[in-house]
Amino acid sequence: MPVGGKPTVRSRRLGAALKRYRLAARLDQEHAAEVLGCSIAKISRVEGGISASRVGDVRVLLDLYEVSDENARTQLEHLARVSNKRGWWLDYAGMVSEEHADLIALEVDASYIRTWQPLFIPGLLQTPGYLKALVDGSHTTYSAETVEKALAVRRERKRVIEEGGAQFAAVVWEPALTAPMPSREVHREQLTHIHELAQRKNVTLQVLPYSEWGAAHMASHFSIFSFGPEPAPEAVAFDSTTSTVIIEDLDDVAKHARIFEALRSAALSRKQSLTFLDKAIANMPEGEK
Structure with missing residues (x-):
């Protein structure tokens, strides 16, 4: 079972992928259970992200579903390994909600992160001073x-x-960067920090x-x-100050990917953006205020 006894974004990702491959192979849960020597209920729990799956079981299922893509196999085996691991964010249980923990897990596992921020x-990319403000x-x-x-938590993230x-690729609307902040010092430090990271x-x-x-x-902000x-x-x-919502429906995800590409096309180039900063x-102006 995933750490904490509840489905996590990692266990859900693993289960959803295994289900997609099973359906693509036109096999039912009974067939998968027979090969693993387990109950149909266990296959259902794994596919629902409720139960973790061992690496060996994942390999057997991928063989059964005739999944030969090495990148896909490696990724799912990695998910099987980390689904039961304790993430650093669990040390901040009072600060990090279950939904926010799922967001952090996505960040930690991701090879590509794209974000749109209008406000x-x-x-x-935030500095401690900006977060405090x-x-x-x-x-x-x-x-x-x-x-x-x-x-x-922000430092770790x-x-x-x-x-x-x-x-990491970000498109940021101009007002989020140039609108006056409570402190010019914080504002200058934040823009300088972004300029350094953007290189x-x-x-x-x-x-x-x-x-x-x-x-x-x-669209409003999203990652x-x-x-x-x-x-x-x-x-x-x-992600907002009060909640985190994660969408894994492939059609919805594809829609946001198209929006992001449209935003990138409308935005200044990377070089122009550095000049803007x-x-x-x-x-x-110099000074605290």
């Missing part, structure tokens, strides 16, 4: 300990791009100009995740 700096501007009072834990583990080989930042109103209103060597979209997440930083 905020993307979370994986968001917390201070909320209608909720948090203890100093809670704020420090939130900052610690940012490792997926700062350590080069994933290819990394695994990070692409594109600024959507303010004038591209139509493109900016095609797309891919897990193989190719950037085929497999999950979409919507240079000018924004240079034109920012």
Whole structure:
């Protein structure tokens, strides 16, 4: 059973993939159960993400379903290994909800992350000062300990791009970058940080100009995740201050992938976006306010 006794995004991904391959092979759950020497109920629980599956069982099922793609096999075997592993985010159980934990697991597992943000700096690019400004501007009072834990979670999350583990592409609407922040110092630090990260080989930042109103209103913020060597979209997440929603329906995921490509086409190029940030930083008045 997955850690915590409940389905996780990892166990759901594994189960859904095994079910797709079984249906493609035109086999029923009874046939799969017979080959594994288990009950039909167990196959159902595995495909529903309720029960974890051993690596050996995954290999047997993939052989049965005649799945020969080595990348697909490697990915599913990896999911079988990590579904029962304790993620670092479980150390912040009081801070990280189950849905947010699923988002973090997607980030950790992803080979490609694409995000669209019309209002905020993307979370994986935020500085501690920017995050504190968001917390201070909320209608909720948090203890100093809670704020420090939130900052610690954000530091851990940012490792997926700062350590080069994933290819990260972001399209950000201009107002999210240029609208005045409570502190010019925080604003300057945030833009400088983004400019530095945007020069990394695994990070692409594109600024959507303010004038591209139509493109900016095609969809609210979202992030797309891919897990193989190719950037085929497999999950979409919507993260807010109060909730996290993850969509794994392939048609919905494909729709958001098309929107993201349209946003990229309407946005400034990577080089133009770096020049935009240079000018924004240079034109920012000195001083705290």
